[in-house]
Amino acid sequence: MTQFLQTLLDGVTVGCLYALIALGYTMVYGILKFINFAHSDVLALGVWMSITIAGWMGMGAAGQPTPPWYMGLLVLVGTMGFCGVVGFVIERVAYKPLRKAPRLNVLITAIGVSLLLQNVGQQKFAFGPYPKSFPSLMESSSLFTVAGVQVRASDVAVVGTAIALMAALQFLIFRTKLGAAMRAVSFNTRNASLMGINVDRVISFTFVVGTMLAAAAGFLYGLKYEGQAKQTADSMWVMLGLKAFVAAVVGGIGNVRGAVLGGLLIGLIEFFGVAYLSSQYRDAYVFAILIMVLLFKPEGVLGRATVEKV
Amino acid sequence: MSAMNLIARTAALLMVGFGLASLGCEKPSGGTGGGGATKSGETGTPGSPKEDGDAGQIVIGHYASLTGSEATFGISTDNGIKMAVEERNKAGGVKGRQVKLVTLDNQGKPQETQTVVTRLIEQNEVVAVLGEVASSRSLAGAPICQRKGVPMISPSSTNPDVTAVGDMISRVCFIDPFQGLVGAKFARENLNLSKGATLYNRAQAYSSGLNTNFKEAFTKMGGQIVSEQAYSDGDNDFSAQLTAIREQGPEFIYVPGYYTEVVNIARQARKLGITVPLIGGDGWDSEELKNAGDALNNCYFSNHYSHEDTRTEVQEFVKKYQEQYGKVPDGLAALGYDAARLLFDAMERAPSMSGKDLASAINSTQNFAGVTGAISIDENRNANKSAVILEVVNGQPKYKATVKP
Numbered sequence: 001m002t003q004f005l006q007t008l009l010d011g012v013t014v015g016c017l018y019a020l021i022a023l024g025y026t027m028v029y030g031i032l033k034f035i036n037f038a039h040s041d042v043l044a045l046g047v048w049m050s051i052t053i054a055g056w057m058g059m060g061a062a063g064q065p066t067p068p069w070y071m072g073l074l075v076l077v078g079t080m081g082f083c084g085v086v087g088f089v090i091e092r093v094a095y096k097p098l099r100k101a102p103r104l105n106v107l108i109t110a111i112g113v114s115l116l117l118q119n120v121g122q123q124k125f126a127f128g129p130y131p132k133s134f135p136s137l138m139e140s141s142s143l144f145t146v147a148g149v150q151v152r153a154s155d156v157a158v159v160g161t162a163i164a165l166m167a168a169l170q171f172l173i174f175r176t177k178l179g180a181a182m183r184a185v186s187f188n189t190r191n192a193s194l195m196g197i198n199v200d201r202v203i204s205f206t207f208v209v210g211t212m213l214a215a216a217a218g219f220l221y222g223l224k225y226e227g228q229a230k231q232t233a234d235s236m237w238v239m240l241g242l243k244a245f246v247a248a249v250v251g252g253i254g255n256v257r258g259a260v261l262g263g264l265l266i267g268l269i270e271f272f273g274v275a276y277l278s279s280q281y282r283d284a285y286v287f288a289i290l291i292m293v294l295l296f297k298p299e300g301v302l303g304r305a306t307v308e309k310v
Numbered sequence: 311m312s313a314m315n316l317i318a319r320t321a322a323l324l325m326v327g328f329g330l331a332s333l334g335c336e337k338p339s340g341g342t343g344g345g346g347a348t349k350s351g352e353t354g355t356p357g358s359p360k361e362d363g364d365a366g367q368i369v370i371g372h373y374a375s376l377t378g379s380e381a382t383f384g385i386s387t388d389n390g391i392k393m394a395v396e397e398r399n400k401a402g403g404v405k406g407r408q409v410k411l412v413t414l415d416n417q418g419k420p421q422e423t424q425t426v427v428t429r430l431i432e433q434n435e436v437v438a439v440l441g442e443v444a445s446s447r448s449l450a451g452a453p454i455c456q457r458k459g460v461p462m463i464s465p466s467s468t469n470p471d472v473t474a475v476g477d478m479i480s481r482v483c484f485i486d487p488f489q490g491l492v493g494a495k496f497a498r499e500n501l502n503l504s505k506g507a508t509l510y511n512r513a514q515a516y517s518s519g520l521n522t523n524f525k526e527a528f529t530k531m532g533g534q535i536v537s538e539q540a541y542s543d544g545d546n547d548f549s550a551q552l553t554a555i556r557e558q559g560p561e562f563i564y565v566p567g568y569y570t571e572v573v574n575i576a577r578q579a580r581k582l583g584i585t586v587p588l589i590g591g592d593g594w595d596s597e598e599l600k601n602a603g604d605a606l607n608n609c610y611f612s613n614h615y616s617h618e619d620t621r622t623e624v625q626e627f628v629k630k631y632q633e634q635y636g637k638v639p640d641g642l643a644a645l646g647y648d649a650a651r652l653l654f655d656a657m658e659r660a661p662s663m664s665g666k667d668l669a670s671a672i673n674s675t676q677n678f679a680g681v682t683g684a685i686s687i688d689e690n691r692n693a694n695k696s697a698v699i700l701e702v703v704n705g706q707p708k709y710k711a712t713v714k715p
Contacts, residue, residue, distance in 0.1 A: 003557045006582070010549045122377070129377030129417075131570050133601045150583050225546050227574030228601060230379055233417075236544030274550035279539040280512060 002148035007275040008268070013155045013224065015267025016162035020217035021244030022251065022259035023169065024210035030186045030254035031206045034103055037110040038090065040241020041117035042211050044232045046083050046218020047134070048127045051229060053078045054135045069157075072137040076161070076219045080212040087211025091204055099200075121232030131230050134222040158220045165216055166260055169209070173256060182206055186254070239283070243270075246290045252300025261301060265289070367410040368403075368663065370395075370653065371430035373441040373451060378418030379570045382596040383443035383642055387465055388413050389635050390646030391440060394654070404657045412436060420450040427451040431458050437663045438463070440649050443642055444568070445469030445516040452479045459665035461672055465649035466614065466642055468592065469519045473691040478669050480691035482649045482680065483614055484715070486516070489591050490523025492612045492697045492713045497562055497589055498531045500699075500711060501610075507537040507560035509551055509575065511567050514543070520566035520591050528564075536560050541571070548575050552582050562587045569596035576605040595641045600705030609702045614641040615682040616698045616709040627681045641682070648680035 021043055028036045053075050059067050094113050098106045122129045138153045145151070173179040184192040185202045193199045221240075222229060230236050243266060251262025266286055273285035293300065372391055374384030395411045403409055412434045414426035423442065430436050431454065439455050439462040442448045448467035455462035456476035464472055464481040468489055473479050497503050506528060510521035518540075525535050536558040539551035552575070555563060565575055565588050572594050579588070587608050594611040617628050617638050627647065631639040639647075652675060657663065660671035678685040683695045696714040700707035 003553055006553045007550060010547075010553070014547060130381045131379055131598075145583075150581065152581050225574060225578075227546075227577045228379075228570045228598075230544075230546075230570070231377070234379065234544065236546060239544050271550045275554045279541065279551045279554070282542065282545065 003275060005147060005149045007271050009149060009151065009155060011268035011271035012264065013158050013267075014271065015264035016159050017217050017221055017224070017263075018244045018247045018266050019260045019263025020162055020165065020213050020220070021241065022248040022263045023166070023256065024214045025245050025248040026251070026253055026256060026259040027206050027210045029248070030256075031182065031203055032095070032106075034106045035110070035245070036210075037107070038113040038117060039210070039214055040237045040244075041114050041121075041232065042083055042087065042214040043218045043221070043241060044234075044237040045086065045117060045121060046079050046215035047222045047229050048121060048132075048218075048232060049079045049082050049215070050075050050219045050222050051132055051134055052127070053082075054137065059135050059137065066136055066139055069138070072157070072223070075137065076216060079219050080215045083215030083218075084208045084212045087208045088204060090211075091207040095207075096200070096204075118233040118237075127232060129231050129233075131228040134226040134229050136226055137223060154224045154226075158224050161216065161220055165213060169213070169256065172209070178202070178205065243283075243286050246286055250289060250293045250300055252302040255300065255302050258300050258302035265301070367408045368657070369410045369412060369434055369436045370650075371427075371434055371436035371439045371441075372411060372413040373416050373423060373426045373430060373439065373447075374413060375418035375442070375444065375447070376413070376415040380418050380444060380568050382569070382598055382640075383466075384415070384418075386596075386640050386643040387441075387443055387646035389631070390465075390639065390643035390648075391650045393631065393634060394647045394650035398651075398654050404654050409654070416442070416447060418444070418447070420447050423447045423450040424454060427454045431455070431460050436460065437665075438653055438657075438668060440465060440646070440653065442467060444514065445472055445519070446514050448472045449475070449515055452476070455479065461653075461665055461669040463649045463653055463672065465645040466592065467516070469515045470690075470692075471515065471519075477673065477691070478665065480669075480672050480687055482652055482685050482693050483592075483645055483682070484695045484697060485692050486520045486591075487523045487527075488715055489612050489697060490520055490525075491527040492699070493524050493564065493566075493589055493591065494527035494531055494533065495713060496610065496612070496699050496711065497564070498528065498533050501562070501587070503561040504533050505559070505561045506533060506535055506564055507539070507555040507558060507562075508535060508564040508566070509539045509541070509548065509555065510565070511571065512540040512542055514568070516591075516593060517566050517568075521564070524564050524566065546574060548578050549582060552579050552584060556582060556584050560586060562589055564588075565590045566593065568593040569598050572606070573599065573602045576602045576609065580605045592641060594702075595707070597637065597640065599702060599707070602702075602705060604704060606702040606705065610699055610710060611702070611707075612697050612713075613700050613707070614695070614697065615644050616700060616707070618709040619698075623679065623681050644681045648678075648682050648685065652678050652680065652685060 024039050059071060090113055094109050095106060098109060121127050143151050143153045143156060173182060181197045181202050184197055185199055189199055247262035247266040248259045250265060251258030269285050269289055274282050372388060374388050375381055376384040391411060395409050399408050414430060416423040416426050430439055439460055441451060443466045445467040448464045449472055452462055452472060452475040456478045462479050466483045467481060468483055468486045470485045473481055508521050508525060511517035537555045539555060541548060565572055572590060576588055590611040592613045595613050599606060628639060631643060655678060656668060656671035656675060660667040673687050673691055675687045685693045688694055694715055696712055698712050699710045701710045
């Protein structure tokens with residue numbers, strides 16, 4: 001029973017991370033109809049930017065006491081801000097000029113952007129080619145124990161922040177004018193522009209929001225795994241991005257609620273598979289689910305039945 | 311017009327990407343300039359320059375993970391080799407010729423390894439190759455050396471399959487069946503434990519091989535493995551495996567992984583309330599273990615040497631290394647140093663610098679006095695040596711015991 005609950009907790013925590021990353025894929029797809037291959041690299045950028053900002057603020061040096069919680073929040077805001085700017089620049093420089101080009105061109109450009117981010121990030125003037133420790137921003141011991149389940153402070157922070165961000169996104173999309181414009185552009189770009197919506201601005205905004213969510217996921221990732229963060233060109237970031245992409249597809253690509261559901265689903269399947277079946281096939285569980293979904297319900301669990309896709 | 315423009319831009323962007331990708335690859339080191347084997351005074355000979363006369367330098371190659379997740383492996387080994395080369399050159403070189411070292415970075419990737427090993431042989435025209443630490447990458451480089459007839463000495467790959475590739479491939483360290491036995495013996499006899507679990511990287515030949523060897527030895531000694539869990543390259547979350555292990559209540563966990571993984575595993579295990587010792591192999595050997603803080607206290611790993619060893623060879627080596635690089639040499643630096651010195655010794659004995667002569671000279675090495683102990687290359691081209699057990703104390707390895715073969 002203890003094992004079941006602990007696995008449940010871990011699966012939900014990691015599922016929340018997948019969901020945050022999947023949201024970026026799904027939002028960009030919903031509005032631009034292309035897969036942003038550079039998304040996993042923005043995630044890695046988020047991790048490394050958090051390390052850098054925390055370093056500037058003098059946190060995480062060996063032997064220092066754990067900083068108060070709001071310092072971590074400052075790092076989060078700083079990282080999201082920085083990556084938002086990077087996302088804006090990427091969209092403006094790499095994708096906007098291709099707005100009317102065939103979709104394949106944009107796809108190839110995304111791969112180019114991905115390589116650029118990976119390899120610039122690995123240079124000495126950026127983050128360097130070695131793994132680095134994520135500073136301890138929280139108490140590393142467990143917060144409390146329920147029925148033998150260790151609830152760590154980082155888990156609470158990850159799930160709490162993820163829920164807050166998803167609630168904010170929900171509000172943005174369904175309760176604000178900008179959100180209405182996003183939905184309109186997603187529904188029909190030309191008609192939206194005829195209705196006086198500045199399509200370019202909406203696309204740019206959507207892209208920045210998706211990037212900021214990936215940056216937040218990067219920060220939370222570092223918070224959870226405060227051991228060694230791998231260099232930006234490591235294949236682990238691509239794998240992480242791929243799993244989140246699977247989550248987006250499983251939930252129904254282009255559907256915001258589907259991405260959240262897909263993220264949680266993938267996280268739980270992965271963790272229960274490892275804990276109860278065999279740890280040999282960790283990634284296989286995830287991709288087996290993808291194959292099943294593509295075979296039997298290719299539009300994803302929540303599919304396109306919902307009209308409000310962004 | 312505009313379509314052309316777009317294609318051009320896309321292409322440019324991709325090229326920037328690939329250009330930067332290749333930026334990180336090359337890192338020739340050692341004394342005189344880049345360029346490798348093209349030396350003055352050899353212009354007339356179209357054949358292989360390595361065999362002609364005794365005029366020019368002898369070029370040897372080293373491929374290593376100078377960057378990436380196991381970067382300290384490559385850097386330490388390269389430091390050791392560089393030190394050996396400098397010493398030798400100061401003492402007059404090999405057969406009166408100076409030795410030049412070309413080191414290429416494989417970024418810790420097997421695919422990249424094949425590229426750089428081919429480059430060392432084809433472009434730099436090296437007479438012998440040193441490398442790698444990680445067995446998976448040695449296994450990527452060895453077939454190329456075997457096919458091209460260039461001797462390769464692995465300083466510290468412990469998986470038995472590495473030297474099984476062929477008669478060109480040898481090593482100066484012990485192999486994993488022995489290392490697994492050492493770990494099992496220590497857990498069973500010194501720590502008096504009987505219930506263990508293992509957690510290994512199924513994507514690395516080193517880790518999965520050592521896991522099997524340990525398991526076999528431990529069960530033979532009457533121990534019991536209650537849980538066997540795996541992960542893969544790039545996994546960073548071990549909580550599901552650790553939770554499954556915790557459920558079985560083992561007295562220790564055998565973790566035959568590399569240091570970056572071990573640091574993360576240790577931290578996550580402690581967060582899950584697992585307090586039993588972790589035991590591992592020489593893949594732990596890195597100054598980066600300090601990143602685990604106190605999570606690795608009361609944990610042990612088997613290794614090739616201890617810098618606390620009181621033998622004069624060791625103490626001289628440690629002192630010199632510290633003067634040159636400002637830090638205590640780990641086992642990989644010592645093995646790099648030994649591998650290079652053993653190669654020079656074989657070069658002196660070999661009738662010529664051809665691959666065949668050199669390989670048979672290396673393979674007939676007996677009782678070579680190395681920093682990591684006396685090295686004799688056996689019929690399977692492995693070295694028979696004793697191992698030490700080190701205890702991690704606040705991220706620093708401390709000598710605990712020696713186990714003889």
